[in-house]
Amino acid sequence: MSSQERVIIFDTTLRDGEQSPGASMNTGEKLRLAIQLEKLGVDVLEAGFPAASAGDLEAVSNIAGKLQRTEVAGLARTSKEDIDQAWQAVQHAAKPRIHTFIATSDIHLKYKLKMSREAVIDKAIEAVKYAKTLTDNIEFSAEDGSRSDRDYLCKVFEAAIAAGATTVNLPDTVGYAVPEEFGDLVKYIMAHTPNIGKAVFSVHCHNDLGLATANTLTAVQAGARQAEVTINGIGERAGNTSLEEVVMAMHTRRNFIPTSTNIRTEYIHPTSRLVSMITGIIVQPNKAIVGANAFAHEAGIHQDGVLKNPMTYEIMKPETIGLSANRLVLGKHSGRHALREHLKEMDYDLSDEELNVVFKRFKDLADRKKHVVDEDLEVIITEGILRTAEVFQLEYLHVTCGTTVLPMASVQLSINGRTVRGAGYGNGPVDSAFNTIAKLTGTQSELLRFTVGALTGGTDAQGEVTVRLRENGLVALGKGADPDIITASAKAYINGLNRLEYLKTNPAREAVAV
Ligand code: KIV
Ligand code: ZN
16 A cells, blocks of 8 residues: 555535434534535535435535535435436535445345346446436445445446446445455455446445444555545444544554545544534543543543653544643623634634624623633524524523422423413423423423433533434434523423424435435
8 A cells, every 4th residue: 555545535424424313404504514524624525315305405405505625425326316316406516426326235136126136237337327427426335235245246336437437335334344354345346346446445334333443444454545434423323434533543543554534633523512412412421532531531540641741641632633621711701703703713604693693692601601612602503593493492491499399380482483381390390391392382202311411511511401302203312501401401302392393394214215
């Protein structure tokens, strides 16, 4: 392998990542995340699956119209209709890509597609040739590739490249491969596909056995030059390969994996936070690179070593991924100008009207909390700007509780712009708030999970609540933050209800299962 060859980072947080149970994002949230991913330096961004729903098509189209440097890909099955919709969504991107796929394993052919191997090759050729009439930038994926017959895979890839594919992708769709086997498969395909040199070889791994990062890195060592990843490793079931793990492994172990990426690592941590905030999916504390404990040293002997020289126990510097102890904090005396400048540094270029909304929320928070840090501002932007078009909004909450009173909540909501108010009882303050909100919204969701944490350190930190709700088979996550934990709970619940509303009007991807 020549030294420092570049690996293309293909981010699919907005497509495969959004397939995480309950992780739907609205159009504004997707656009914000896409802008952040471009800043992070991803080479290709898979913005969605336009044929899945009108909402997906619209979101992909918005993103395509916004990004300048990053390629924008739209996913499509091998049908003309899917490819047309993907093209409709990405065509006005500065760098559009069509990503078409069909399964190649015998089990998928027999039970899902009910097609012969020859028919699948013909379909792949037909799809790539059709896509080629629209763009030169075509990726072809052999779904369930890792469980497909090796020689058949080589034939499929050879045919796809001959038809015009510029990237061929080998997915480990069900997370079944183990590193040595997967690396061997990559080498085999590269050695036995005559025209493989005309395309970029890509891999796409799932994490069902916790091996997605290892499989991806082994594939890179075997010659793959595109890695498909998501932020925080979110995605179907156990998720996808995590961007931060692959990128930081390459960065930290350059001597062993002599490859580089275009990722600006200092944006890894802020991007991870944004994804968690927007999707409601909590990052496990011991998650490599971005978990809350990833740079925390508990054992005395470790702490002592780190104080003497951080490299005794730290293989990466926290600053490299954008974790800095010297964060700029704002307080109640900070003015509009300071706030605008700081938000610009965080890459939020707000209109005057948006700044007014954020400034008011910032002042309210600064009255209750001495130091307002980046995490707080992100919550303000997410709740105040990105979620404004939502059906249900909390306008007022008052809760009485204690040892001698029956917990009671008075709530005022705006429902599609109409104000409603009411009161109700419950077992405790959260229960009474949720019961009242459910009554006012006429919803009947079941609360599957309720988690409370703190957004930052310190006793005045904002409480951060995540809920998981189910209604009529639809599952959604909701997230809310506030210095008052009951208000944070109500916000999270309302956010979850809004996501359920979104799912009701945007049929889930399962309806067009891949
Ligand atoms: O996991 C998979 O096979 C996929 C393909 C659509 C690339 O996500
Ligand atoms: Zn996948």
